[in-house]
Amino acid sequence: xxxxxxxxxxxxxxxxxxxxxxxxxxxxxxxxxxxxxxxxxxxxxxxxxxxxxxxxxxxxxxxxxxxxxxxxxxxxxxxxxxxxxxxxxxxxxxxxxxxxxxxxxxxxxxxxxxxxxxxxxxxxxxxxxxxxxxxxxxxxxxxxxxxxxxxxxxxxxxxxxxxxxxxxxxxxxxxxxxxxxxxxxxxxxxxxxxxxxxxxxxxxxxxxxxxxxxxxxxxxxxxxxxxxxxxxxxxxxxxxxxxxxxxxxxxxxxxxxxxxxxxxxxxxxxxxxxxxxxxxxxxxxxxxxxxxxxxxxxxxxxxxxxxxxxxxxxxxxxxxxxxxxxxxxxxxxxxxxxxxxxxxxxxxxxxxxxxxxxxxxxxxxxxxxxxxxxxxxxxxxxxxxxxxxxxxxxxxxxxxxxxxxxxxxxxxxxxxxxxxxxxxxxxxxxxxxxxxxxxxxxxxxxxxxxxxxxxxxxxxxxxxxxxxxxxxxxxxxxxxxxxxxxxxxxxxxxxxxxxxxxxxxxxxxxxxxxxxxxxxxxxxxxxxxxxxxxxxxxxxxxxxxxxxxxxxxxxxxxxxxxxxxxxxxxxxxxxxxxxxxxxxxx
Amino acid sequence: xxxxxxxxxxxxxxxxxxxxxxxxxxxxxxxxxxxxxxxxxxxxxxxxxxxxxxxxxxxxxxxxxxxxxxxxxxxxxxxxxxxxxxxxxxxxxxxxxxxxxxxxxxxxxxxxxxxxxxxxxxxxxxxxxxxxxxxxxxxxxxxxxxxxxxxxxxxxxxxxxxxxxxxxxxxxxxxxxxxxxxxxxxxxxxxxxxxxxxxxxxxxxxxxxxxxxxxxxxxxxxxxxxxxxxxxxxxxxxxxxxxxxxxxxxxxxxxxxxxxxxxxxxxxx
Numbered sequence: 001x002x003x004x005x006x007x008x009x010x011x012x013x014x015x016x017x018x019x020x021x022x023x024x025x026x027x028x029x030x031x032x033x034x035x036x037x038x039x040x041x042x043x044x045x046x047x048x049x050x051x052x053x054x055x056x057x058x059x060x061x062x063x064x065x066x067x068x069x070x071x072x073x074x075x076x077x078x079x080x081x082x083x084x085x086x087x088x089x090x091x092x093x094x095x096x097x098x099x100x101x102x103x104x105x106x107x108x109x110x111x112x113x114x115x116x117x118x119x120x121x122x123x124x125x126x127x128x129x130x131x132x133x134x135x136x137x138x139x140x141x142x143x144x145x146x147x148x149x150x151x152x153x154x155x156x157x158x159x160x161x162x163x164x165x166x167x168x169x170x171x172x173x174x175x176x177x178x179x180x181x182x183x184x185x186x187x188x189x190x191x192x193x194x195x196x197x198x199x200x201x202x203x204x205x206x207x208x209x210x211x212x213x214x215x216x217x218x219x220x221x222x223x224x225x226x227x228x229x230x231x232x233x234x235x236x237x238x239x240x241x242x243x244x245x246x247x248x249x250x251x252x253x254x255x256x257x258x259x260x261x262x263x264x265x266x267x268x269x270x271x272x273x274x275x276x277x278x279x280x281x282x283x284x285x286x287x288x289x290x291x292x293x294x295x296x297x298x299x300x301x302x303x304x305x306x307x308x309x310x311x312x313x314x315x316x317x318x319x320x321x322x323x324x325x326x327x328x329x330x331x332x333x334x335x336x337x338x339x340x341x342x343x344x345x346x347x348x349x350x351x352x353x354x355x356x357x358x359x360x361x362x363x364x365x366x367x368x369x370x371x372x373x374x375x376x377x378x379x380x381x382x383x384x385x386x387x388x389x390x391x392x393x394x395x396x397x398x399x400x401x402x403x404x405x406x407x408x409x410x411x412x413x414x415x416x417x418x419x420x421x422x423x424x425x426x427x428x429x430x431x432x433x434x435x436x437x438x439x440x441x442x443x444x445x446x447x448x449x450x451x452x453x454x455x456x457x458x459x460x461x462x463x464x465x466x467x468x469x470x471x472x473x474x475x476x477x478x479x480x481x482x483x484x485x486x487x488x489x490x491x492x493x494x495x496x497x498x499x500x501x502x503x504x505x506x507x508x509x510x511x512x513x514x515x516x517x518x519x520x521x522x523x524x525x526x527x528x529x530x531x532x533x534x535x536x537x538x539x540x541x542x543x544x545x546x547x548x549x550x551x552x553x554x555x556x557x558x559x560x561x562x563x564x565x566x567x568x569x570x571x572x573x574x575x576x577x578x579x580x581x582x583x584x585x586x
Numbered sequence: 587x588x589x590x591x592x593x594x595x596x597x598x599x600x601x602x603x604x605x606x607x608x609x610x611x612x613x614x615x616x617x618x619x620x621x622x623x624x625x626x627x628x629x630x631x632x633x634x635x636x637x638x639x640x641x642x643x644x645x646x647x648x649x650x651x652x653x654x655x656x657x658x659x660x661x662x663x664x665x666x667x668x669x670x671x672x673x674x675x676x677x678x679x680x681x682x683x684x685x686x687x688x689x690x691x692x693x694x695x696x697x698x699x700x701x702x703x704x705x706x707x708x709x710x711x712x713x714x715x716x717x718x719x720x721x722x723x724x725x726x727x728x729x730x731x732x733x734x735x736x737x738x739x740x741x742x743x744x745x746x747x748x749x750x751x752x753x754x755x756x757x758x759x760x761x762x763x764x765x766x767x768x769x770x771x772x773x774x775x776x777x778x779x780x781x782x783x784x785x786x787x788x789x790x791x792x793x794x795x796x797x798x799x800x801x802x803x804x805x806x807x808x809x810x811x812x813x814x815x816x817x818x819x820x821x822x823x824x825x826x827x828x829x830x831x832x833x834x835x836x837x838x839x840x841x842x843x844x845x846x847x848x849x850x851x852x853x854x855x
Contacts (some may be wrong), residue, residue: 057805062667085816093811099708099799101808105611105746109722112810119822143611163812363760383760384768399757402765402793444796462765479626 002448006075007035008089008200009056010023014070015223016051016060025051027223028070035166038193040210040231043220044245045309045449050096052220053169056201057091075166089118092160094153096171096203099580101156107131107147108140110155112195114163123162130161134188143233148349150181159187167199169283174206178349178354182206184457186213188489207249208548211235211267219244235267250506250548250565255570268546275553280556280572281540307375308336309466309497310360315369317355317521329355331521332369339496346501348543353501356518357468359498362386364474373466378432391464395471395501397455401443406435411441413482429461433487449483456487469500473507506547507564509533517542530560602751609663609717616683617659618718623727625837629714636848637704642854646703652847653711660718662710670709678702720746723797729829735818747798753795758790785813 009032016026025048033039043049054060057077059330061068072079075090095101111130115123131137136155144152146195151175159455160168170189174182190213192198194208204210210217210231217234219226221244227234234239240255241248251272253515255265258279266272312335318326323568329352337343345353358364359371363385371378378386394400403409410429414422430439435457438446443454452472459467472484487513488498502508508515508529515532517525519542533539546561553562562568614621618626633653640646657667678695714726725738735740768788769778817823 054807057811059811063807063810083815084810084811086812091811093808095804095808097801097804099750100804103743103746103805105721105742115815116826117817117820119816119820119826123826144609144746157766159812208823317805332677360765361760363763382768383763384766387764394755394757394761399754399761402758402762402789416766418767419629442796444793444800458765555741 007197008075009167009201010035011052011225012071012073012075014052014055015074016048016055016064017067019065021066022225024067026220029068029220029223029225030227031218031228031408033081033199033201034441035199036197038190038213038215039218039228040202040204040211040214040216041218041220042203042205042207042241042244046447047220047244048223049220050171050340051471052225053093053171053201053360054320056169057093058082058087058165059134085087085117087166088114089163090165090167092163092165092168094156094160094173096166096175098153098156099412101547102144102152102159104141107142107144107155109158110144111162118163124164126164127158130158133161133192136420144329148181150177150349153177153185154188157188157470166277167201169201169203171203171274173202173489174204178543179505179545182209182350189407190215205246207235207241207247207252207267208269211249211252212269221516232264232267236265236507251552254320254549254552254565254568255478256571257565269551272548273551276552276556290375305390306338307544308338308339309374310335310337311372312356312359312366312387313370313372313533315359315366315371316484317352317359317364319368323448329521330359330366333521333523335516335523335526337499339422340513341497341499342511342513343497343499343514343520344502344515345517346505346508346544351518351542352521353518354409354470356407357392357470357501359413360386360390360466360468387462389464390466390468390569391459392468393455393459393470394516397448398444399567400455400458401451404442405440406430406443406446407439409458410439412463414448426461429457433457442458453483453487456484460487463494465494465496466499467495469498469502471502472500473502473504504510505544506532506549509547509550517544519543533563534559534561549581588614589657596706603690605663605665607749609661609666610748611719611720613661613720616661616718618656618714619660619720619723620836621833621840622833622837623719624730624831625833625841626715627720627727629841631844633711634708637647637707641700641701645705645851646700646707648851649707649848650703650710650855652844653707653714654749656714657710657717662713662717666713666717670706670713671832674702674706687729726828726831729824733825735746739814750801751794752796755790755794758793758797759787762786762790 001454011029011031011297012553014026014029015024017024020580025554029048029052041049041053051060054063056079061080062084068215069260074087077087079087103112104113106126108386110122113125115126118552127140128137134157136154136158139147139151144155147155149368153176160183168189171187173185176334177185186209189200189202191201202214204523215233216230218228219240220323221240226240235248235252238248238252249267249272251269252265252267252477255272255275257306258276295559312333313333315330316328316332317330318328329350333352335354335356335536336430345356347353350586355364359366361374362378362381363387365379373381373386374391384570393552401409402411407426407522411422411426414425419425430436433453433456435454438450438454443451456472467488484505500508500512513530514525515525515529516523517532517538524542525538526536533546535553536546536551536554539546549562549568550561550563553568556572558571560570562571637646639647640649679696680697682691682695685691689692719727721742721744725742728741729735729738764784766782769782772779817827
């Protein structure tokens with residue numbers, strides 16, 4: 001439906017400098033994107049990826065002050081000569097903060113907003129088409145604030161599709177969504193790309209999705225487009241990816257560490273399984289299934305008579321909805337957490353993860369059952385008193401910033417409790433977490449990665465014995481994720497237990513010593529990572545997919561499953577009679 | 587811990603939010619909802635003046651009954667009614683207290699009762715009218731009467747932002763609570779504790795304003811990326827926005843019926 005030249009993007013020597021900054025975010029960026037391509041834009045946090053993409057629909061330069069240079073042409077239109085409103089029928093844009101993109105109360109109003117603005121009298125048909133394209137039929141009359149995050153994202157996408165753009169830009173679809181919904185969104189994007197020939201550009205840092213769905217990759221580095229390459233080639237440039245804090249797919253990393261070949265490494269999962277089978281077959285003819293030497297691991301040793309730190313006894317919890325029905329989130333849940341536990345709560349959106357954390361803060365009290373922390377019921381204790389021992393770092397770090405500087409935010413807890421040496425202790429936390437450069441900045445104005453780090457610092461400053469983290473790695477690149485891991489390990493001696501709700505199963509595999517699989521308000525499995533990740537059927541039922549390295553080790557018949565690339569590599573190498581030594585690969 | 591429980595119930599942001607949203611959006615079952623917004627607005631303007639034309643208590647009471655029936659049919663929010671009842675009672679009480687020093691409080695209250703009644707009639711009719719129109723209907727009504735789209739959009743959008751604001755505010759209050767210390771002794775009637783909560787709820791406003799400002803940046807960009815400014819001076823777009831609005835016989839019946847009721851009441855009583 002789109003003619004060829006309607007859907008290409010040409011960026012020529014684009015430079016952008018925001019007001020109040022001396023540095024150019026983009027400095028001579030040039031790239032060509034052809035009609036019908038599915039492109040991923042990658043780069044460090046803050047490298048200018050979003051700035052580049054906002055130039056496609058004219059938001060840059062029309063909506064920003066500052067200095068601009070160069071030329072952007074979209075489907076033959078010079079964006080400098082067209083208004084954003086005119087360009088909106090050529091380029092659709094789904095923002096990273098898609099929640100703020102939705103302006104109407106109901107789904108049907110939202111998807112009709114664009115076509116009505118443009119005076120298309122077939123707006124009802126357009127809306128119906130867009131909704132059915134994304135399998136959203138039947139939710140037309142729902143209120144937007146009642147929808148799940150995944151549904152909201154799809155509605156934001158549908159609302160853009162009603163203008164029938166030839167080009168679609170989606171900023172970080174996987175960052176705010178759980179893996180199941182992110183996968184769904186990508187499936188829809190792929191269908192739009194294949195069936196309608198729509199040009200699709202996503203900003204993405206999760207290379208597993210890039211490998212699965214995209215045709216080519218654009219790397220933004222130092223204000224320029226360093227290169228644009230086909231996806232297999234791009235994801236094989238491991239050094240460039242690492243330099244830009246982008247984690248290559250686990251399968252590619254494992255293959256690289258096997259040090260087998262200088263050929264192109266696999267980037268997709270199925271391709272990877274074939275590659276590994278091939279490599280193993282060639283070295284061990286008629287290879288028997290690999291079996292591990294170690295017998296897996298157990299939950300951390302504990303005395304059954306010891307008192308649990310945290311105890312949920314048949315806890316049920318519900319939320320009211322606008323239409324008067326209550327939604328059940330937890331269903332007669334029992335749980336004990338002991339000193340030394342590092343618990344990862346995994347499950348899809350709405351499985352009850354955040355509710356468990358909020359019940360532990362005392363801000364919510366269970367509708368039925370009891371929650372005990374150190375043998376004290378949360379229902380009869382003020383949240384302020386519970387906070388003496390428990391700290392909660394919410395999913396949205398911005399809601400922790402109540403002062404106008406990071407330093408004041410860190411000191412707030414100590415000051416309110418009239419503790420001694422507030423200044424000195426604040427200094428400690430700041431230098432401990434390398435926040436000196438940011439201490440006087442307003443938390444709201446930091447990058448997502450910095451915000452995350454600052455919110456952890458605010459939490460750690462309370463010297464807690466129990467830490468609750470809600471999605472601490474959402475939309476973070478590799479460097480920021482590593483940093484979070486380091487912060488947790490430095491959190492202080494008082495820490496007895498950490499509970500983390502996360503979609504990031506790779507992080508859960510590497511960090512946790514106990515994994516709880518939640519689905520429909522119930523615990524479906526509770527055990528050490530290896531046991532839980534080996535139970536693929538339970539995970540699939542809870543809409544979860546284990547990390548690639550776990551799936552790969554299962555495919556290769558490796559028991560117990562490996563949880564990290566290192567583990568799998570050493571396992572595979574030790575099993576091979578002719579282990580290649582030191583054959584290095586970049 | 588009943589004191590604690592009741593406090594949590596009062597402060598149940600969820601309950602208040604749900605109720606207000608129901609008032610704003612869930613008006614399919616309301617009687618006035620079926621009327622054309624322009625007729626309803628005109629009716630409202632008329633009823634802003636009607637109470638001031640009468641002095642007889644009987645007539646005013648009859649008008650109060652009339653608008654109250656409309657309010658019930660429009661399923662006005664209990665919270666809003668409670669706030670209004672509270673303000674009527676307290677203002678009357680305050681007259682009584684003030685006049686107790688200057689003379690006869692009963693006589694003063696009697697003298698002020700008609701005035702208070704008139705204000706109450708107008709307040710209740712406002713509640714009835716505005717609760718039965720969804721923000722979108724109101725915006726369409728105003729737009730068709732010539733109010734610029736920029737303004738009517740803000741009405742519809744402002745309402746849509748309400749739950750977001752509530753949630754944002756709620757999160758900030760909670761964040762503050764988790765990092766503040768409660769007074770060691772709550773004092774008589776827990777007044778220190780309530781003072782602490784009051785302070786905290788004021789402190790949470792400041793960061794909320796900043797967070798909202800940051801959000802609206804994205805909103806403005808996103809609106810424009812779907813052609814908002816095109817709708818401001820496009821006739822085709824304006825037509826679509828006003829599509830389906832028509833004044834039906836029922837509108838006329840309601841409007842004239844109200845005036846006839848007023849006339850009958852005025853002549854009979």
